[in-house]
Amino acid sequence: MEQFQYMDNVMLLLLGSITISVILALFSIKIAPKVGLMDVPGSAEHKNHSNPVPLTGGIVLIDTLIIMMLITGLWQESEIWAIAISGLIINIFGLVDDFIHLRPTTKLIGQLSGAVTLIYLGVQVNIFDSPEFIYRTGSSLDVWLNLFITVLWLVTLTNAFNFIDSSDGLSVGLSGLSAAFFLVISLSTGQTTIIYFCALLLGVCIGLYFFNSYPAKLFLGDSGAQTLGFLLAAIAIVYNPNTGIQSSTWFVPILIFYVPLFDLILVVLSRIRRKKMIHKASRDHTYHRLSSRGIPIHHSVLILHGVSLVMSMVGYLCLNLPVIFANIVFCLTLFLGLTILIMLDKNYS
Numbered sequence: 001m002e003q004f005q006y007m008d009n010v011m012l013l014l015l016g017s018i019t020i021s022v023i024l025a026l027f028s029i030k031i032a033p034k035v036g037l038m039d040v041p042g043s044a045e046h047k048n049h050s051n052p053v054p055l056t057g058g059i060v061l062i063d064t065l066i067i068m069m070l071i072t073g074l075w076q077e078s079e080i081w082a083i084a085i086s087g088l089i090i091n092i093f094g095l096v097d098d099f100i101h102l103r104p105t106t107k108l109i110g111q112l113s114g115a116v117t118l119i120y121l122g123v124q125v126n127i128f129d130s131p132e133f134i135y136r137t138g139s140s141l142d143v144w145l146n147l148f149i150t151v152l153w154l155v156t157l158t159n160a161f162n163f164i165d166s167s168d169g170l171s172v173g174l175s176g177l178s179a180a181f182f183l184v185i186s187l188s189t190g191q192t193t194i195i196y197f198c199a200l201l202l203g204v205c206i207g208l209y210f211f212n213s214y215p216a217k218l219f220l221g222d223s224g225a226q227t228l229g230f231l232l233a234a235i236a237i238v239y240n241p242n243t244g245i246q247s248s249t250w251f252v253p254i255l256i257f258y259v260p261l262f263d264l265i266l267v268v269l270s271r272i273r274r275k276k277m278i279h280k281a282s283r284d285h286t287y288h289r290l291s292s293r294g295i296p297i298h299h300s301v302l303i304l305h306g307v308s309l310v311m312s313m314v315g316y317l318c319l320n321l322p323v324i325f326a327n328i329v330f331c332l333t334l335f336l337g338l339t340i341l342i343m344l345d346k347n348y349s
Contacts, residue, residue, distance in 0.1 A: 168212060
């Protein structure tokens with residue numbers, strides 16, 4: 001019954017963030033053409049929409065979060081403050097990219113700046129410090145390994161959600177599912193700040209989904225997709241399960257983000273194999289490949305949402321398994337992903 005004490009506040013936060021995001025989205029759609037923040041058809045190879053679409057999802061996202069955190073006082077929590085400030089850096093770099101198209105190296109500098117800021121403000125991975133983890137050196141190297149994994153994790157998830165944001169409703173839907181899942185599992189740990197922040201993020205995703213689902217009335221843009229990926233990656237770092245041990249829980253966030261990570265690996269390996277530039281957008285994502293097999297893209301989006309939900313459930317169930325069985329399950333999910341990757345990339349042109 002203890003978990004239900006938060007539900008009234010969660011529902012209020014959800015309702016508030018949905019309402020504000022919808023209002024801001026409607027307003028941004030009107031303003032975007034006047035400021036030139038539009039995605040023009042044919043501006044890239046992978047774009048197939050027929051009319052200009054506002055690139056305002058990132059503005060709606062960060063503005064809603066700021067407004068709700070100010071109203072609720074959630075910004076006063078140190079972990080949330082750290083996530084919000086570093087997420088704002090990602091959002092600003094993404095917004096500039098939406099306007100003037102930054103070089104890949106400049107984008108990476110922005111992502112690294114956000115990651116370093118988050119670490120500086122006290123949020124980082126600490127798995128190599130844990131005596132329960134499967135590997136540790138017991139030396140100062142563990143500190144550097146923690147820092148390296150933190151930066152790698154944040155930058156990878158930021159790009160994974162940005163890469164997969166090339167189909168209406170896919171990235172924001174996956175983000176909403178992830179936020180909802182972290183909200184639910186955080187109820188059992190009593191991490192109030194994470195519960196409330198996930199409620200805000202889920203509300204924004206629901207609000208944006210109305211406008212970003214097929215056919216999209218607004219796009220997330222780099223500012224929206226990158227910020228969602230970064231915020232969720234940071235939430236995964238802060239989340240602390242109260243069941244199981246480190247050796248059987250370290251991979252749970254990987255399973256929660258299974259679909260965007262799978263898509264990132266598929267696209268990167270495919271482009272390397274075909275000697276294409278990794279950062280150049282193209283019609284070679286998972287949902288494009290499913291579409292080439294006769295599945296409509298909007299159905300492919302729903303399939304990927306379903307896979308994400310199932311993998312998140314598998315990850316949560318692993319929390320209560322013995323170490324060896326939990327890691328065997330994780331290895332089986334990796335084998336499944338590898339098999340599907342080979343099938344989708346085989347003979348794909």
